[in-house]
Amino acid sequence: IGLTVPHITNPFFTDVVSVIQQAFDRAGYAVMLCCTDEDLNTQDDQIRLLLDRMVDGLIVARVGDGAILKRIVDDANVPVVLLDRICKGIDTDAVVLDNQRAVFDAITYLINLGHRRIGYITGTSDISPMHDRMAGYREALHAAGLPIAEELIRFGNFHEINGYNETMQMLSSHDRPSAIFSANNPMVIGTMKAIRDIGLSCPEDISVACFDDFPWSDVFQPQLTTVAQPVQAIGEQAANLLLDRLAGNRDAPPRKLLLKGRLMIRNSCRPLGAIAQSVSA
Incomplete structure (x- = not known):
């Protein structure tokens, strides 16, 4: 499973990555983690690299305007889940906060x-x-x-x-x-x-x-x-959405899960x- 995040030193993403990795480990998948440092070119290069390595699916916390990412996702023959950040024009599963x-x-x-x-x-x-x-x-x-x-x-x-x-x-x-x-x-x-x-x-x-x-x-x-943020739920829901697609549920409409924060x-x-x-x- 390919996973890209913008800041691995941000405690939010560190914790979400840990939850996602545990979820896929239980399901028998390994996770390849990439950090984009909020750089659009780095993100696009990393996603292409992950696809070249024949990952089964992608979870992406995207950066930039998403135009190139949209083309990559449209051409990729693997399920994709957007994490934390949605992108207009990309019709795929997503887990975000309100x-x-x-x-x-x-x-x-x-x-x-x-x-x-x-x-x-x-x-x-x-x-x-x-x-x-x-x-x-x-x-x-x-x-x-x-x-x-x-x-x-x-x-x-x-x-x-x-x-x-x-x-x-x-x-x-x-x-x-x-x-x-x-x-x-x-x-x-x-x-x-x-x-x-x-x-x-x-x-x-x-x-x-x-x-x-x-x-x-x-x-x-x-x-x-x-x-x-409900870090545990965000990570688990992102993993579950992707695992559901990998289990064969490829044709269902895209699902956007909107979770709530707590003051x-x-x-x-x-x-x-x-x-x-x-x-x-």
Whole structure:
């Protein structure tokens, strides 16, 4: 089985890969893992390589616009499952999270704590999870009647150093946000380091939440509020979809499984203003 992921160092993908590998091991298949590093050319070369090695099926967390990937998938005589990221025009099985709803709930939580200027650090806008998470951010502000301050939307390109730099810029402004939401966990590490280096404290000076739970999120000081993805279910469902196709169910219509995230409230976000007074009263 060929499996491609964009970041093997991202704890989310590390955990999903482990679940998928265990599922296929139980079914008698070996997994060939490739990491694309979010590079479109690398992805396409790796998928061609996997197909040349005669893999029985593919699970792909795609990068880029998907045009070349679509041609490869259309020409491949093996079943394909899209993981985490859907691609318009590719008519195949997929397992994804309801990213828009998950971020909507997280931003609404911050708004209910009294936050009005909420910074948002995203990755890139050309993949479906980041597009949907951004939509959830905007939807939550709109639903609360709050303006969308474009200067508070920053692109961190998924990496810690970019999360650090974008956070430093926001916190150095004259009208800094009272809360920051990071769209993945490597970037939130950069955010926490920036808060420390600029001489501020979380959550006393700025509240922080992020997408993706990870084993050490409750070891952080403060413990981080996160959106947890159902990693076990995502990996198992992706494997099951592919195994079903390999068992002979090739002609069934494509299936898209939409799973739900869960807001893990810890102590990296604090209430503001009247809400803080009512909590302490």
